[in-house]
Amino acid sequence: MVNIDGHTILTGVLAHPIRHSKSPLMHNNSFAKLHLNYVYLAFDALKNQFSDAVRAIRALDMRGINVSMPYKQAIMPYMDHLDETAKLAHAVNTVVNDHGVLTGYTTDGIGFVNSLLNRGIGIKGKNVIIVGAGGAATPISMQTAEEQPKQLLIFNRKNGHSFRNAERNAKLINKSHPGLAKVFDLNDRAKLKAALHDCDIFCDATSVGFGKLKDQSVVTDPSWFHPDMVVYDTVYAPLETCLMDVAKKAHVKHVYNGLGMLLEQGAASFKLWTGKRMPVDYIRKLLLKSK
CATH class of the missing domain: 3.40.50.720 (NAD(P)-binding Rossmann-like Domain)
Structure with missing residues (x-):
């Protein structure tokens, strides 16, 4: 796994509940495989914590987050920009933070x-x-x-x-x-x-x-x-x-x-954050082994 230091770039997933998520396994193993100094955490935010959690993307200088149930539509007003796919789908499952400017995408x-x-x-x-x-x-x-x-x-x-x-x-x-x-x-x-x-x-x-x-x-x-x-x-x-x-x-x-969909939408998010292709064959094997 990545050795976390003062330069590690933070990403994660925001949802409730989220402890079941396979996304940390996918992204952290991908970062390690490609020797990228990133880390991916799961953030379980209650509805009354949601606004603060979204503001933390900028405050903590996160590179981005995934968004899952029940916040895919609730997060839209917090975005500075929406990708055309997100506008059409009226949902956001991926946020990219470019120097404080938040853009919402949907990769589902x-x-x-x-x-x-x-x-x-x-x-x-x-x-x-x-x-x-x-x-x-x-x-x-x-x-x-x-x-x-x-x-x-x-x-x-x-x-x-x-x-x-x-x-x-x-x-x-x-x-x-x-x-x-x-x-x-x-x-x-x-x-x-x-x-x-x-x-x-x-x-x-x-x-x-x-x-x-x-x-x-x-x-x-x-x-x-x-x-x-x-x-x-x-x-x-x-x-x-x-x-x-x-x-x-x-x-x-x-x-x-939904594991296959999780993998492919995650690969799309991964590329938006890092510019690199997730090692999907490697991650697929890990997902199949995980419980």
């Missing part, structure tokens, strides 16, 4: 797409369902739309606070890709079941399956899935979520957790 969308491409799975011409419209789901939806799917269905609970976000996301997508995106109520179980019949790629980009929701799944009946589809859960702690268990009971051939 490209992280999701690249994690599929690494497994030989493309999105072009596919029927895609994305559940959610929050800080991860929004950039995933936006990037998915750019990959030319056949159709993109966004499911979100109509009684949830983010349903307006889902409608906004579809509207933005349809400006560039007329008729591509449609929004449905996740509580309409008959609609979801019917949509899954023709689905090629199903992605749950919500926090269901994580933390207090770890024993829940947005789909509970294995018969709703079919073996030839992809089922992707952006949660990676636990490594095996309830959704993945349901999919495997349906003999789905391609079932993935």
Whole structure:
């Protein structure tokens, strides 16, 4: 690992909760592998500490931070500049500090797409369902739309606070890709079941399956899935979520957790901070060995 001294450059991740995060493992091992004098820490900030935590980026002269749940949208007003992808996705998961000027980026969308491409799975011409419209789901939806799917269905609970976000996301997508995106109520179980019949790629980009929701799944009946589809859960702690268990009971051939997306979005953040490519093959092996 890096020998921390007076010249060590500070980076990290800001979220709540965050103790489960694999990001410190990824970034610190990457810094060590490339002999970079950086360190990456996890900062668990409660909501009443959030403003102070963001101000610390400048005060401590941090090079940057990653941002995770529940702050990907809350951090936007604190930015001096927003990258176009962050503006479109209405979310920030990476902050770069250039001499006190903070720029927000989102790398979740490209992280999701690249994690599929690494497994030989493309999105072009596919029927895609994305559940959610929050800080991860929004950039995933936006990037998915750019990959030319056949159709993109966004499911979100109509009684949830983010349903307006889902409608906004579809509207933005349809400006560039007329008729591509449609929004449905996740509580309409008959609609979801019917949509899954023709689905090629199903992605749950919500926090269901994580933390207090770890024993829940947005789909509970294995018969709703079919073996030839992809089922992707952006949660990676636990490594095996309830959704993945349901999919495997349906003999789905391609079932993935969010580790691949974490790796690829992290690699994008790493390059923004250091200008160098994360040693992804090396880090992937470490992630697979970690518990």
